[in-house]
Amino acid sequence: MSELFSPGDKITQNFDMTIVEKIAEGGMGEVYEAILHGASGFEKRIALKVVRADFASKDIHDTSARELDFLTRLVNEAKLVSNLIHTHIVQIYLLGTLQGFSSGFNGFVAMEYVHGVSLRNLIDKHLFNGKKIPVDIAVYIASRIARALEYAHKFKDRSGRTLGIVHRDVSPTNVLISLDGVVKLSDFGIAKAVNQDFFPGEYIVGKRRYMAPEQAAAGEVDFRADIFSLGILLYEMLCNSLPDRSILPPPISNLRDDLPNSVEFIIEKTLQLNPAMRYSDTSDLAVDLEKVIYEKGYGPTFVTLSEYLRQAFPAMDETQMINSNEEKTILFNSLTPNPFSKNV
Incomplete structure (x- = not known):
């Protein structure tokens, strides 16, 4: 035949x-x-x-x-x-x-196409309302980003060669959350595989506020730069502000009294100035984040996040992103004024 x-x-x-x-x-x-x-x-x-x-x-x-x-x-x-x-x-x-x-x-x-909002939108929504993202929700979002990074960092091509893809621009505008509660890492436009040529002092791309020190200095970076950026994201979700980069790792216990010691440990370890002091494997970071939210045997899921998102943005429905003027004001006054990353 x-x-x-x-x-x-x-x-x-x-x-x-x-x-x-x-x-x-x-x-x-x-x-x-x-x-x-x-x-x-x-x-x-x-x-x-x-x-x-x-x-x-x-x-x-x-x-x-x-x-x-x-x-x-x-x-x-x-x-x-x-x-x-x-x-x-x-x-x-x-x-x-x-x-x-x-x-x-x-x-x-x-x-x-991701029908939802960016993490930037979600953070700005809480800033607008004078509230902070619940610890379990913030850690759950961070854990999903960590799993995405783990996959990219360890990805192999068809020949079996590990590419070691480093995102290099992990930031709130590049994290999308669907209405169904699925967290998506986007915009790999400046990502690099570890086997690509690197030229010290090359043009710096990315968002400096979320960059690891070695990346901001145009130094050579590996997966640990993404780990640092994710630590910045977790800190911002929990505190509604960015850490003081002159004091790294930053103190956080005085900013929230409901933080478990395990979360403080994760932030401290991800935001070390010296890459060698950070997590040596993205999988370990993902596991530590998941231990925090599931240490009692249960914890948030994409369903939990979906319900939380619908409460935070009640004007968003299955067909349109935002319907009410109030919600539009919040989104369009944020750094990324719509549900897909502005930095395209």
């Missing part, structure tokens, strides 16, 4: 996309909610990351170094992360080209 395909056969397939609305905009990029159409009425909701129209229409030879860096990051994200398939990582579906641009860069990245 003959087979339809043989190994190595190439398939050319056309497909259509319908733009629903813009959901994020940054300095040089935009993200749209879109519908991918297939045969027999097939539809899939996706997020479409593209270069802004004014840059897409420019001749590639007229682009600045910063613009070229963004284009490189867009392609890098798609190629490096395309095979990262994990519950807590936003999945990349396709790197393609748009029709209708005679010059310039007309590439796009089709990725998983």
